Amino acid sequence: LAEIFDPAAWKALFPWVPLIFSGFLLNILISIVSMSAGMLMGALLGIVQSSTFAWVRFIASCVSLLLRNSPWLVILFFAMYFIPVNIVMLGNYIFVPVWMKAAIALSLPAAGFFSEIVRGGIAFIPRTQWEAAESLGFGFWRTISFIILPQALRRMIPPTINLYCAIALGTSLATVVGAQESISTVQIILNTVRAPGIMFTSYGFILYLFFLYIFPISLASRRMERALDRQQGGKG
Amino acid sequence: VNSISDFFRDLYESTGWNFSIFYMEWDAKHYFEGVVLAVQIAFWSVLGMLVVGVLVAAMNMSAIRPLRWLGIAFVEFFRNTPTLAQLLFLVFGIGSSLGLTKYGPQGQEPFISALQFVILALSLHYGAYCGEALRSGIEAVSHTTKEAAESLGFNHFHTQRYVIYPLAFRIALPAIGNNVIQVIKASSVAYVVAVPEALYVASEIWSTRSNVPEMMIVVLVTYMTMMWMGSLATRKLESLLAVPGFGR
Numbered sequence: 143l144a145e146i147f148d149p150a151a152w153k154a155l156f157p158w159v160p161l162i163f164s165g166f167l168l169n170i171l172i173s174i175v176s177m178s179a180g181m182l183m184g185a186l187l188g189i190v191q192s193s194t195f196a197w198v199r200f201i202a203s204c205v206s207l208l209l210r211n212s213p214w215l216v217i218l219f220f221a222m223y224f225i226p227v228n229i230v231m232l233g234n235y236i237f238v239p240v241w242m243k244a245a246i247a248l249s250l251p252a253a254g255f256f257s258e259i260v261r262g263g264i265a266f267i268p269r270t271q272w273e274a275a276e277s278l279g280f281g282f283w284r285t286i287s288f289i290i291l292p293q294a295l296r297r298m299i300p301p302t303i304n305l306y307c308a309i310a311l312g313t314s315l316a317t318v319v320g321a322q323e324s325i326s327t328v329q330i331i332l333n334t335v336r337a338p339g340i341m342f343t344s345y346g347f348i349l350y351l352f353f354l355y356i357f358p359i360s361l362a363s364r365r366m367e368r369a370l371d372r373q374q375g376g377k378g
Numbered sequence: 379v380n381s382i383s384d385f386f387r388d389l390y391e392s393t394g395w396n397f398s399i400f401y402m403e404w405d406a407k408h409y410f411e412g413v414v415l416a417v418q419i420a421f422w423s424v425l426g427m428l429v430v431g432v433l434v435a436a437m438n439m440s441a442i443r444p445l446r447w448l449g450i451a452f453v454e455f456f457r458n459t460p461t462l463a464q465l466l467f468l469v470f471g472i473g474s475s476l477g478l479t480k481y482g483p484q485g486q487e488p489f490i491s492a493l494q495f496v497i498l499a500l501s502l503h504y505g506a507y508c509g510e511a512l513r514s515g516i517e518a519v520s521h522t523t524k525e526a527a528e529s530l531g532f533n534h535f536h537t538q539r540y541v542i543y544p545l546a547f548r549i550a551l552p553a554i555g556n557n558v559i560q561v562i563k564a565s566s567v568a569y570v571v572a573v574p575e576a577l578y579v580a581s582e583i584w585s586t587r588s589n590v591p592e593m594m595i596v597v598l599v600t601y602m603t604m605m606w607m608g609s610l611a612t613r614k615l616e617s618l619l620a621v622p623g624f625g626r
Contacts, residue, residue, distance in 0.1 A: 211559070213566040213601050215577060216594065223590050307458070314460035318570055325463060332470075342475050345467040349459045356458040 154337035155344055158327075162344075165327035166351050168241055172323065173310040175245040180252025180309070181302070187253060188260025189286055202257075209254025214247075214312050221247030222319045241323070244316035252309050259301045263294030296370065303363035307356050314352070324348055396589035399596060405583050412579030413600055419493070419565045419575055420604065423500035424558050430505025431554075432543070435512035449509070456506035462567055465499040469571050496568040504561050508554055515550030516542055548619050555612030562604050576600050 190202040221243045228235040267290050275285040317325040328344045386400035399409040437449030456464070469492060473479040478489045490498075519542050527541040547554075569577045577597055584593040 208602075211563065211602060211605050212598055213563045213577070215566040215569060216597055216601065219577075219581075220594055223594070311458075311460040314462045315567070317462070325466065339475060342467075342471040345463065345471040348463045349455075349467055352459045352463060353455065357454060360458055 148337075148339040151337050151339035151343040154335050154340055155331070155347065158331045158335070158344075159347075161327050161331070162324055162347060162351070165322060165324035166355075168321065168323045169310065169313040169316075169352075170355070172241055172245045172248065172313045172316055172321070173306065175242070176248035176252055176313075177306050177309050179246070179249035181256050183249065183253035184256025185260055187257035188264070191257060191261045192264045192286070194282065206254050206257045206261075209250050210258065212251065214251055214315055215318060217250055218244060218247045218315055218319050240319065241316065241321040244313070244319060244321045248309055248312055248316075251312075252305065255305050255308075256302065259298050259305065260291075260294075262301070263298040264290055266297050267293050300363045300367040300370065303359060303366070307360050307363070310356055310359075311352065314348075324351060395592055396587060397592050397596065398583060398587045398589055399593075405587070409576070409579050409583065409596075412574055412576040415493075415573065416565055416568075416575040416577075416600070417604065419496055419500070419568055419573070420562045420608070422497045423504065423561045423565065426497055426501025427504040427508050427557060427561060428554075430501050431508030431512050434505060434509025435516060435546075436538075438509065438513050439516055453506045453509055456503050457510075461499060461503045461564055462570060464503055465496060465567055465571060468499050469495045492571040493568070493573045496565070496571060496573055499567075500561055500564060504557050504564070507557050507560070511550040511553035511557065512546055514553075515546035515548075518549045519545045545621070548616075548621055551612065551616050551619065555609065555616070558608045558612055559605050562608050563601065566601070 187202055187206055191199055191206060193199050193202070222240075225238055225243045225246060228237055230236075264286070271289060271293070272285060275289045280289065313323060314325055316323050317329070320326070325348060328348055331344055332341060383401035386397045390396045390398075390401075399405045434449050434452060437445050438453070440446055440449070469479065473490060473492075473495055479492060479495070481488055523541060523545065524537060527537040532541065565575065566577045568575045569581070572578065574582075580593045580597045584590045587593075
């Protein structure tokens, strides 16, 4: 047991801390890229889910369900095997790095969950708003973009932040498919450094890093949620 | 059974779509074992999650302040770090360092196998979520109910055991059901520590038969089915446990 808390492990790990940090930066990069892409796709999917055509709604909700319910690891494998290494565009070969594939993969569940957030936000707006917009001669897309979404936006912020936290936690899975993120760097370190208790220390350090990054974000989201609730309570 | 296997063999011979698990005996057996293991992981993790959840909720609601702090720290730690990192930390950081995962000299089973660590990690991670769901369920039980129980002479433990928790569990059930789905989905991380569950077995099969797309579709369908069954089961449980006059 004493081996685990051996200060020698910390000493051995110390020179590698910058490497772990650079790996963690990749985690953050993946999370930001996949979250932005996921929000773009998810917003579209969410709006389509509120469409007035029943069959459009049905297809969109099936797609959303598929995206939300696939295990992330399986989606990552899909992306690894099916996105080509080079994409040919206008005669140029564009190299797709592994982390980019991971980001694309993670953007899919992000899109699924974000579409649900958008749908929930839209459903939260009273029906009368739609009717008022319709009586003013607004079409579906203009009602959505100028009347419904601006009002729904505030409600959507806390769950979106929660989703970002989940995606950021999910980026750790990218190690399985070979992106050089923080856990991969730790595995490299463990292959090079031999010191008692180094495994405990280095994996503990990863947990610590993630906690340090995610916890403040999730705290902020919770605070915002409570503020919104209070406002709503004041109104009603 | 023969016609199914003939169909998939024909499919392979005519189109090249190689769903080998449907007509090759070894693949079928192997994959079936993987699915069984995945179901086992999900089942035990859900049970573990409920146990951890009840403990955490009890800690978070307790009158003893240090216990409450411990509960909050537990929840925040497990909710804000990745499951994968927790699993690796448990298996390698704690398991390997303390020699818990070593096989004995005569090949005896390790003290805690990788499979058990996966179940432990999933139980702890989702137990934190489940604890939060239960806590909001407990908070949703009206104060008057508690007072009524007290006026009937229930002591603190009995009030919790017979009045508060049964109600809170029912209120929290939709949220818990959601967690059940998440557990099933997350059970695929067992792949990382080489537990031969569905995804791992599929990857073994697709690397020997080189039928990646087919096996991936099979894996996806497998997980979808598992999740569908999980959500059916929780929905069934909800309707079985529904308190008349509560909810919709």
